[in-house]
Amino acid sequence: MDITQQFVLLLLGALTVKESFGYMRACYYTNWSQFLPSSSRFLPGRIPPQLCTHLIFAYADIRATNITPTEFNDIEMYNRINRLKRDRPNLQVILAVGGWAAGGERFNRLVSSEASMLQFARNLVVFLRRHNLDGVNIDWQYPTSRPRGSGPGDRLRYTRLLQCTGWQCLDSKQSWALGFNSAETPFLYQGVLDFAFLMAYDLHGQWEDPSSGALHHAPLDPEVRTFVEGWIESGFPARKLALAVSGFGRSFTLTSEPEGNGLGQEVTGGGAPGPFSRDQGLLDYAEVCRNLEEGNWTRVWLQNEGVPIAFGNTSRGWQWVGYDDPQSLELKVI
Numbered sequence: 001m002d003i004t005q006q007f008v009l010l011l012l013g014a015l016t017v018k019e020s021f022g023y024m025r026a027c028y029y030t031n032w033s034q035f036l037p038s039s040s041r042f043l044p045g046r047i048p049p050q051l052c053t054h055l056i057f058a059y060a061d062i063r064a065t066n067i068t069p070t071e072f073n074d075i076e077m078y079n080r081i082n083r084l085k086r087d088r089p090n091l092q093v094i095l096a097v098g099g100w101a102a103g104g105e106r107f108n109r110l111v112s113s114e115a116s117m118l119q120f121a122r123n124l125v126v127f128l129r130r131h132n133l134d135g136v137n138i139d140w141q142y143p144t145s146r147p148r149g150s151g152p153g154d155r156l157r158y159t160r161l162l163q164c165t166g167w168q169c170l171d172s173k174q175s176w177a178l179g180f181n182s183a184e185t186p187f188l189y190q191g192v193l194d195f196a197f198l199m200a201y202d203l204h205g206q207w208e209d210p211s212s213g214a215l216h217h218a219p220l221d222p223e224v225r226t227f228v229e230g231w232i233e234s235g236f237p238a239r240k241l242a243l244a245v246s247g248f249g250r251s252f253t254l255t256s257e258p259e260g261n262g263l264g265q266e267v268t269g270g271g272a273p274g275p276f277s278r279d280q281g282l283l284d285y286a287e288v289c290r291n292l293e294e295g296n297w298t299r300v301w302l303q304n305e306g307v308p309i310a311f312g313n314t315s316r317g318w319q320w321v322g323y324d325d326p327q328s329l330e331l332k333v334i
């Protein structure tokens, strides 16, 4: 499987429920994967068409009440992705709107009045239809998050926004898939959504106080399991839940050689950037594999957490990365 940072797989959160109609396998395709250097460059033609039931294009932006492309060639990318339907006619192409980089302010403004939400819903429908897109993923990171400029009142306003973009504000019932990304427990809108992606990664990383030490960013136990069970216990239909898993690891530089698995061991900060992903504190899956194959790195399975880590000695000191591989992904989704 070709999993990279740029190609995040979302697998149905079937920790407890298996549905007879089959799994939703949503794949994120990001606008920046086309600009990566050499072998990491990833164009829509490289997406194995049978792998995904849903392809999510990330990200479109919001300007006032309009949806706007982010890159000069986004429209061309929508078309390229739509062409994959030749081999997979049931593929759903979903536009993700917002994302981390978009920030929260444009969402705050959008939900500030019923009129702007209604206008946004209308504009959205036109945009989706014009570009033959099958649905939208409203990705506000995150309503009610104080550090991101949102307050408790945004919970209800976000619900209303999802209702509007669903169809409830519009004259006629339109049909398209509607979903959102969440890093916390459900709000009230389950009746409106066709799917919810649970962002069950980036739970730890270099942004935390270094005194926390080296931690895995997506441990099945206890964090991811508790998170998924919380959603299901709250009454959210399991068949609409997709567990978002990442194709990258979060890395640290340790102050000394790891003892055992190195978990919780002292760090100086984020790990050295990978040669392709070029981001401090992050290594994509292909980079971790390369280190294991060629860099004399050691993989250790964390039995209690249900995920692997890898470490190795480099010219930048001892590097430690927590990531997902086929073994942990299988545990997470089955």
Ligand SMILES: *[C@@H]1O[C@H](CO)[C@@H](O)[C@H](O)[C@H]1NC(C)=O
Binding pocket: 031, 032, 035, 058, 059, 070, 071, 098, 099, 100, 101, 102
């Ligand atoms: C991709 O979209 C994001 C919005 O999430 C934007 O910030 C970014 O500039 C776009 N392009 C690249 C190359 O990252």
Ligand SMILES: *[C@@H]1O[C@H](CO)[C@@H](O)[C@H](O)[C@H]1NC(C)=O
Binding pocket: 296, 298
């Ligand atoms: C490879 O790593 C192991 C464990 O960290 C170490 O014992 C060994 O000396 C290393 N070998 C080389 C050639 O660096």
Ligand SMILES: *[C@@H]1O[C@H](CO)[C@@H](O)[C@H](O)[C@H]1NC(C)=O
Binding pocket: 257, 313, 314, 315, 316
């Ligand atoms: C780790 O690598 C550094 C240089 O890159 C070297 O000086 C040191 O001896 C290595 N430590 C071990 C335990 O291999």
